[in-house]
Amino acid sequence: MKDEKKKKIVKSIRINVDKCNGCRACEVVCSAFHSNPKYSSNNPARSRIRVIRDPLADIFVPVYAGEYAVAECAGRDKYTIDGKEYDECAFCRASCPSRDLFKEPDSGLPLKCDMCESDPTLERPLCVEWCLNDALIFEEREVDDEDDVKQEELEIGLESLANKYGIQKLAEIIAKMSESKKG
Numbered sequence: 001m002k003d004e005k006k007k008k009i010v011k012s013i014r015i016n017v018d019k020c021n022g023c024r025a026c027e028v029v030c031s032a033f034h035s036n037p038k039y040s041s042n043n044p045a046r047s048r049i050r051v052i053r054d055p056l057a058d059i060f061v062p063v064y065a066g067e068y069a070v071a072e073c074a075g076r077d078k079y080t081i082d083g084k085e086y087d088e089c090a091f092c093r094a095s096c097p098s099r100d101l102f103k104e105p106d107s108g109l110p111l112k113c114d115m116c117e118s119d120p121t122l123e124r125p126l127c128v129e130w131c132l133n134d135a136l137i138f139e140e141r142e143v144d145d146e147d148d149v150k151q152e153e154l155e156i157g158l159e160s161l162a163n164k165y166g167i168q169k170l171a172e173i174i175a176k177m178s179e180s181k182k183g
């Protein structure tokens with residue numbers, strides 16, 4: 001019988017833009033949590049969540065800082081949802097050269113949401129805690145551990161080679177490869 005696959009917990013935050021009123025409490029607490037020393041100052045420009053706001057159009061989109069992008073993307077998308085037109089970069093999480101979002105204002109270094117990593121671990125990320133409108137919902141889900149999946153794929157691959165060429169031959173080839181890598 002096969003071993004049970006190892007699982008890991010993936011944390012994520014689901015965003016409900018319809019519930020966001022643009023109060024920016026999430027930006028304030030995130031920047032305060034990441035200030036040095038902790039909570040010594042707050043500056044939304046240093047926050048790892050930013051709220052794209054267009055109050056006249058009733059548009060408020062909380063966006064989490066994601067990966068750093070070296071260059072601007074070539075194509076941009078416009079979205080119209082429920083009659084509201086969202087800006088080209090409204091849903092983008094990248095820190096990229098085309099805008100100031102998600103860059104540390106003094107150094108220009110990219111910022112990325114770290115899910116409020118701390119010791120001891122917080123029960124819920126602070127932006128979720130401070131969002132009184134429930135626009136941010138913390139979720140944890142169990143997924144297959146990637147390392148475990150890769151190991152299984154490797155075993156399947158080796159097993160099929162062993163079936164085809166014989167385990168002895170396969171062992172000889174691996175030993176040869178290992179020797180040539182050392183040299």
Ligand code: SF4
Binds near residue numbers: 060062131132
């Ligand atoms: S705290 Fe919640 S309601 Fe306020 S801006 Fe952030 S996501 Fe929107």
Ligand code: SF4
Binds near residue numbers: 030
């Ligand atoms: S999860 Fe933590 S680090 Fe990420 S945006 Fe929210 S407060 Fe900032």
